[in-house]
Amino acid sequence: MPNRSEIPTLFSDCLPKNNILTSTETLRPYECDGYTAYKSLPLAVLLPETTQQVIDIIKTCQSESIPIVTRGAGTGLSGGAHPISNGILLNLSKLNEILEINHELQYAHVGPGVRNLAISDAASEFGLYYAPDPSSQIACTIGGNIAENSGGVHCLKYGLTVHNLLEITFVTIDGELITIGSECYENPGYDILALLTGSEGMLAIMVEAKVKLLPKPTNKEVILAAFNKVEDAGNAVAAIIAGGVIPAGLEMMDNAIISAAENFCHAGYPTDAAAILLCELDGYGDSLQWEIDQVTEQCNLANAVSVHKAEDADEQELFWKGRKSAFPAIGQLTPDYLCMDGTIPRKHLAHVLSEISNYSKEIGLAVANVFHAGDGNLHPLIMYDANNLGELEKAEQIGGKILELCVSVGGTITGEHGVGIEKLNQMCVQFKREELNQFERIKESFDPTHLLNPGKVIPTLQRCAEFGKMHVHHGEMPFKDLPRF
């Protein structure tokens, strides 16, 4: 295993000296991703500018047995791009070229470091856009989106990253360059494109992608409905969908988020409401009006105190601005917060929210809720102060309980942020031993020597056994002071 001082020489044939970072100051910005609870420095950060450089780096890493953690923009929230102290951090942000916008076949061909929003910007001159829109879209990269199968507000109607991918080119751990998918509606064989989507940098390194572009909706409306009870808002969500409307976006915020967002960007939210729904509709001809009528009626039937349609494009944007700034707004209220990410069947919304509120009272930390209600994808934000001894552990305890609750009502421990290092323990709750073994064999069929992002996503059996014991001790973590990865 090489040490840090040997790295520049080791990789000198792969890339220019300036693209190899090894000093502590230059490594510091990379010590964590958006999951900031744990930090460590990688052996080095490598910044390739071409696919060939990626291949050369991988081959060197393989021959020297150096672990590789790939990183896009580092906005991931589960520690997927968390560095490993004896491994390199492969930063792909310089592979940020938009290679082609094909408006006839409606796709964008891009490098992995291209930012999500940059694709829509480049496509807009053709009246097209890229639908999946994580709230981090201004910063996060398409490589990271593919690795996390990221979602966003528009995924209810237009699908997740996996539904909007046509083709990817990736480098295997052997340094082989493989393209999978095509410009066609179907591809032969096993769906390896889907398998790699959401695989969190564990199977291969994505170096190019063709993503689907859609025509920008010409007519859209945004409705803001306010409720006195969170439960009523939850019922409205179910009724809207059962009534045959699939909104382009359907988001819910609880009172804590409403107030924080309103304070932050003055979106015109009713700060006295227990919950609001933001509902975006787009459609052709009269169907848009029909949908507006339906949504309004269902909200009223579910006891909405007000249902307001945005007057114009400016107000629409303002409504969304409030939603998109929910995270930074909460950031102003608390020194630290954990952003959880579970999905549940929508019908359990009210029950799950009241349980979360119980956990919050029981353990003594405030929790605010914002979520993609249409998909049942929750984002409880657990507020804490890392400077107060024991608060991080308390926050993690609430987080763990929330995820287990999601599983118990038929949901999942992660809807879009991934497992990373954050949810390794809860993988043991959602999956049984045989299933984790099967994941392990999938991993090994791509990366038999475990050099890609080792220690993430699939917990070891020993870890599950220890986590199992943990339950006996009322959720107290054994070896509390050891880093959790």
Place this chain on the structure above:
Amino acid sequence: MSESDYIQTLSAVIEEANATQEALQILGGNSKSFYGNKISANTLDVSKHIGIVDYEPSELYITARNGTLLSEIEEILEANNQMLPFEPPHFSPSATLGGTVACALSGPRRAYASSMRDCVLGVNIVNGKGEYLEFGGQVMKNVAGYDASRLMCGAFGTLGVLTQISLRVSPKPHSEITIAIEINQREALENMNAWTQTQLPISATYFNNEVLYIRIAGLESTTKKAHQEIGGQIIENSEKFWNDLKNHQTDFFRTEKPLWRIIIPNTTPGLPINGESCLEWNGGLRWIKSNENTQQIINLCKKMKAQATLFKTNSKTKDCLASINPNIQKLHLNLKTAFDPKRILNPGRMYSWC
């Protein structure tokens, strides 16, 4: 038989096959034996594992056991004004859900709604080692672990026996009309591809014999508006028209000639292959009846970035499905080993090498 007894029996059969190294041929409704490769192996009849397990219209999913008839699923969805957005073909009444997912074929709505693969939310399987595994679930957003569910779609049962499947469903459109325009193929392709860049509520297209058929979905007033924009004549019996097409009950498909299914970038002009053809999915799916040399057709399609499957033929050759690059073949083999190390399940059914 209870669910757990069924799973135990199935696991035991597969474990036994591992012990004796005797392969198994998974059989659902056996309506699809013409498709893919023929294999000789002991029969594993899974068609009796039936029943809808869970259906919640407001949650937009349906969960059913593998042997459930596709027709039964469609009936219950219909009663709730919902549908399978990928409009699966089912040629015979015996078509099962398991066989449908294993073959992953999508119908006329594919270019506008979703593919079969896009609709799978979760599957339960017994893998080649006899282990019962649950992947995915009933919620649309789920990134815990690898997406093993979609891996099962189109795998022809080579990675596991599907026992239960959850599918995403969608609301049915209020109404649909179909209009026909007399036009040549070049113009048809141009039109279809131009419409994909608009908001027109088209839900299927089909071109054959110099006529382009366009199905429009929505409120009556919106279909009227779209009809005015597109022009053409409304045809009678729209529903039967598309059903016959997807189930290959039209004259075009009554043929003794080899039938090719070609998936191609939809803007590609007409293929220089002798034989009658028709187009679906805005030109992205082309059916061609042709006596031309098999290898020549395959080579030509490769050059045009297309994938050619010899869908139906009287003189069956091996490996009729569209071919796969050698470097991807390697990944297939690794995955086959990961799920079915002793190659017990449907070996060679999909490709002779897998």
